Amino acid sequence: MACTEGLPEDAKPAWRARRNWLLGLTRAMLLTLPQRLVAQTDDAQPVMQTLTVGGGQLDLQFAPGFDARLRTEAIAWTRRSADAVVGYFGRFPVARVQLLMAPTEGSGVRGGVTYGEPELLVRVRVGRDTTRAQFLDDWIMVHEMIHLAIPRIPRSQNWLHEGLATYVESVARGRAGLVAPATVWREWAKAMPQGQPQAGDAGLDHTPTWGRTYWGGAMFCLFADVQMLTRSARRAGLQQALQGVLAAGGDYGVSWPVDRILATADAAVGQTTLTELYQRLKDSPEPAALDALWRDLGVAGNTLNDNAPLAAVRRAILS
Numbered sequence: 001m002a003c004t005e006g007l008p009e010d011a012k013p014a015w016r017a018r019r020n021w022l023l024g025l026t027r028a029m030l031l032t033l034p035q036r037l038v039a040q041t042d043d044a045q046p047v048m049q050t051l052t053v054g055g056g057q058l059d060l061q062f063a064p065g066f067d068a069r070l071r072t073e074a075i076a077w078t079r080r081s082a083d084a085v086v087g088y089f090g091r092f093p094v095a096r097v098q099l100l101m102a103p104t105e106g107s108g109v110r111g112g113v114t115y116g117e118p119e120l121l122v123r124v125r126v127g128r129d130t131t132r133a134q135f136l137d138d139w140i141m142v143h144e145m146i147h148l149a150i151p152r153i154p155r156s157q158n159w160l161h162e163g164l165a166t167y168v169e170s171v172a173r174g175r176a177g178l179v180a181p182a183t184v185w186r187e188w189a190k191a192m193p194q195g196q197p198q199a200g201d202a203g204l205d206h207t208p209t210w211g212r213t214y215w216g217g218a219m220f221c222l223f224a225d226v227q228m229l230t231r232s233a234r235r236a237g238l239q240q241a242l243q244g245v246l247a248a249g250g251d252y253g254v255s256w257p258v259d260r261i262l263a264t265a266d267a268a269v270g271q272t273t274l275t276e277l278y279q280r281l282k283d284s285p286e287p288a289a290l291d292a293l294w295r296d297l298g299v300a301g302n303t304l305n306d307n308a309p310l311a312a313v314r315r316a317i318l319s
């Protein structure tokens with residue numbers, strides 16, 4: 001996956017300096033230029049736009065290099081992504097966030113990074129030739145916005161953040177109608193085995209490989225979601241648990257230990273599922289029983305089997 005999150009400290013100052021330059025330029029422009037010139041802002045100058053979605057204020061800053069077509073598409077993409085996140089969490093995860101759009105060569109959304117300090121900030125790189133279809137197909141913006149809904153955690157446990165963002169992104173986009181449920185299940189069945197422990201694995205907290213971080217984390221979320229929905233007779237799952245974390249003030253603006261995030265999430269649904277699963281997998285290379293899970297959920301290639309024992313749980317996840 002192209003997303004990176006929680007870059008080392010030394011990767012931040014260069015961007016921050018550039019960002020301050022961008023903000024400074026924008027302010028200077030607004031203060032000194034006659035109004036008609038501001039209105040005619042061309043591609044060579046930064047453009048700012050504010051969206052309000054689900055109670056959150058999204059301050060978009062387009063770096064120089066976005067033409068009017070690309071800005072219009074990017075604004076629609078941002079709103080659509082935010083709507084999907086609001087659909088899952090019940091509101092936009094934070095009261096205010098800055099979204100920096102940086103243009104790059106080529107087409108497609110090329111990666112995103114979310115920062116919690118000194119203020120909430122998401123930066124995405126967007127190819128200048130990105131088409132409407134590519135924006136519609138993009139997962140990165142939703143993924144980054146989901147990071148905003150979870151407290152920051154120690155870097156060694158990044159698998160939980162990336163796992164949640166990876167898993168919930170598909171659920172949120174599936175429920176919003178941006179991707180078909182059958183496609184989500186097919187892609188998960190194909191991708192999740194990449195999260196299985198390999199030789200030398202020492203458990204999720206001690207194996208920061210790409211596969212274990214993104215897909216090991218996503219598998220943790222899927223197994224927890226299935227367990228929570230089963231135990232609650234489908235009344236509450238990971239969605240309600242994570243809404244409980246947000247309601248308790250746990251968003252990307254704060255740092256919490258993993259134990260606190262999981263205990264808060266568990267308490268919101270009156271279970272101990274997440275804490276139990278974490279205790280079992282944090283120091284252990286135990287492989288996940290994926291084949292049995294797909295069989296129980298009724299996922300078989302392009303076919304979804306509604307007679308499978310957990311078919312109702314499968315439908316509850318994406319409906």
Ligand SMILES: [Zn+2]
Binds near residue numbers: 003005144147161162
């Ligand atoms: Zn991420």
